[in-house]
């Protein structure tokens with residue numbers, strides 16, 4: 001500051017001693033303000049940088065969670081597709097098995113028809129043979145020739161009768177032989193039909209087997225994809241767990257920083273109005289406590305955690321009041337508390353008001369009990385407008401209800 005006593009280089013000193021004195025006073029004032037600002041900033045800097053570190057850690061955690069969720073969704077889709085292909089394969093396998101049994105039945109049927117056909121052929125041949133033999137015997141052994149039979153007739157009526165008998169015998173033989181031939185033809189047609197059926201079944205079997213092979217190949221690929229995604233999932237889960245841990249650590253550091261500031265303020269802040277007694281209810285628009293002090297199930301993280309204060313349900317933008325006379329030590333943003341305020345009430349007591357939409361006081365400002373210090377909101381880690389209210393005594397969290405009732 002000695003530099004300021006001299007005139008600027010190349011410029012003559014202007015004005016008399018009085019003016020010089022005034023100038024000195026202005027410069028001194030500016031310096032004092034600069035020092036005060038610097039001091040304030042140096043005090044707040046750790047809290048500010050901590051908030052940003054928490055924000056960064058939270059963003060990293062959220063990104064890791066998103067990546068993990070993406071992989072899980074992708075895997076779930078592949079697993080679903082796999083299940084569909086698998087049930088399709090099962091259906092095809094059932095079809096193949098059924099077809100194989102049909103093919104076996106057809107083959108057996110063809111076998112039976114072949115035997116039947118052979119038997120029919122043999123029967124025909126035997127009958128033919130028998131007929132031929134009979135005819136030959138009748139021919140060779142003159143007495144039984146047709147003519148002899150006819151000439152052996154004793155009367156005309158006997159002759160007619162004999163003619164008719166011979167005709168009948170001939171017709172009968174012709175009939176039987178025709179029936180044999182017809183029977184053979186029917187069996188042969190049936191056998192040919194079965195052979196055609198077998199051909200169709202075999203071709204169907206081949207295409208089903210092809211389909212089965214393709215499905216097996218698809219399933220193999222899907223399984224490989226699932227394995228790959230499982231590996232990715234494992235890595236992403238580890239990354240997420242690490243990011244979550246880092247975030248918790250940063251949050252813990254941020255809380256520690258707030259605690260440190262609260263404790264430090266005990267030395268510098270002289271307000272010591274609070275000597276016990278009931279605090280002023282900090283959120284008059286709300287009476288309902290939606291979350292008590294202590295261990296609780298967290299609605300966002302779905303884990304059991306320690307709740308540092310009480311949550312008072314409020315309407316958005318309603319007044320948040322100073323619980324007691326004091327000096328504002330923190331008024332800023334952090335990713336958990338959102339826009340929050342901490343007030344030192346003296347005698348080791350501090351309070352904290354979080355998730356506000358708007359802050360109406362600044363660090364260093366003296367406030368009165370019941371003074372409007374903020375407007376309620378849902379900033380930071382919050383699901384709806386409410387006032388998160390904390391009470392600390394010598395840096396240790398207290399159940400706020402003990403000070404409000």
Ligand SMILES: [Zn+2]
Pocket residue numbers: 291307308309310311388389
């Ligand atoms: Zn809370």
